[in-house]
Amino acid sequence: MVIAGCSSAEVGSQQEAVTVETQEAEIGDLTGERIVNATTQSLSEVSLTPELTADVTEVLVEEGEQVEQGQVLARLDDSSLRNTLQQERAALEAAQSNVEVSKAGERGAEASVDQQQAALENANHSIRQAEEQLNRAQIDLEQARANRSDEIENAEQALQTAERNLQTAKNERNRSQQLYDEGLISEQELENAKTAVQDAQDSVTEAENSLEQTRQEYNIEQLQSQVETAQSNLQQARDSKKEIRARIESSNASVDEAEGNTDNAQASVEQQRQAVQQAEENLQDAVVTAPSSGRVLTVAVDPGEYYSQQEAMITIGEMNTLNATATVTEEQLSSFEEGAEMDVRFPSIGETRTGTVTYIADSSNDNGLFNVEVQVENPNGELRSGIYAEILLYETYVSDGLLVPTSSVINVDGQSSVFIREENQAVLVPVEVVREESDLTAIEADIEAGTPVITRGQYFLEDGSEVQSQQEVEESSQNSSSDSGSSEEDGSGGSEEGNSEENQESSNEESQQNNADSSSSEKTAHAPLNGGMTS
Secondary structure (H helix, E strand, C coil): CCHHHCCHHHHHHHCCCEEEEEEECEEEEEEEEEEEEEEEEEEEEEEECCCCCEEEEEECCCCCCEECCCCEEEEECCHHHHHHHHHHHHHHHHHHHHHHHHHHHHHHHHHHHHHHHHHHHHHHHHHHHHHHHHHHHHHHHHHHHHHHHHHHHHHHHHHHHHHHHHHHHHHHHHHHHHHHHCCCCCHHHHHHHHHHHHHHHHHHHHHHHHHHHHHHHCCHHHHHHHHHHHHHHHHHHHHHHHHHHHHHHHHHHHHHHHHHHHHHHHHHHHHHHHHHHHHHHHHHHCEEECCCCEEEEEECCCCCCEECCCCCCEEEEEEEEEEEEEEECHHHHCCCCCCCEEEEEECCCCEEEEEEEEEECCCCCCCCCEEEEEEEECCCCCCCCCCEEEEEEEEEEEEEEEEEEHHHCEEECCEEEEEEEECCEEEEEECEEEEECCCEEEEECCCCCCCEEEEECHHHCCCCCEEEEHHHHHHHHHHHHHHHHHHHHHCHHHHHHHHHHHHHHHHHHHHHHHHHHHHHHHCCCCCCCCCCCCC
């Protein structure tokens, strides 16, 4: 304060180098984050509401307890349900027995139809045979009437010829025998003559048979009788076919009736099977189990209470994964894309976790906002449903801009400026602030990337001030200590004076730094020691 009261010329002649810190300006993107308020929800909640009313016999879990899939959570009184199931199963067995009886009757009726069909085929065959027999008998009768006398005469003549040939053969045999006895012919020639007799005898026999057959074939009365018999057989076959057809129709009607009985019996079985299934389901409902792994959120009953389905007995939530649900504006909606990863911060546990966008509403709600969901893993169960969360939206405000630490930007006579270090001097450079964030600020200025920008001590500078780094101060202090050690050999008085000067300098530096920290929080420049700057 005393120094500030002096003239600028006097201060300038006595001013020492200001200790500063610097950081290089850089080219890069200026990014920031926006917070979207969200609330966690369990990925799925299952309300267990058994479809029956009964007394609660056991409750095996408590709220907040972790359960596994299939774990028994509670039991209801099932005594009446077991009796009902036993009755329904007995009724089902009776219905199944009726089906077997009906199927047996159906098979019997079908077998009867098959038998009658076979009989019908036989009747058709008999009719065909009778028609063929009648046709042959009629043809034989007509031929007999037309050819009877001529055929018999021809057969008689053939017999007479055969008899004459036989007599001739016998005469030739007798002659051959005589010649053989006289030794005039060989034994073979005699055998040939005997063979000729035998052949002639066979011809006679054949002619006799042919004559007899001809006489029989041309027995008009007998043939007429055969025709009448064939006609009678044909009529009987036709009458039998009519009877078989009637029996087939009756058997078919029996089959239809048996099939109807079977269908009714099977319908009764199906109905009874559904009754058994319902009874089994009711019995299963008496044992309340966890449909999936999760955490018990609510338990609404106690042992001994009567459960009446008015509310869910137990609610389970799947907590290994949670949804951070939020409503966002149309502008914020563009930051969300299904399948994209986003950071979600949970202030209650002091953690930020990466989640995945799983849902984006197609339309807005009544307030013009859109619902979004970000799925976050919760393997250790640290997060709970219904807690506050923050979805972080990262935005790029400036691309490839000139960036300097925000603490380096000060206000000098209403102009945003920064001090840069050129060798051992501070140079004041006016800047235009493009975008300011907490740590970095994008500016436009006549500064190149890599230029040292003063970030501490700048509130005690003016354009052209001499500056030094903390390292330079320490090196100077080490040199001073070395010089002080040499002067101690001459006496302790010089040492005390040097120590006093060092203490005074240290006190001045601490005072300057404290003032700088206070001024930095306000981001305004106070007057330097020589009065060259104004607020």
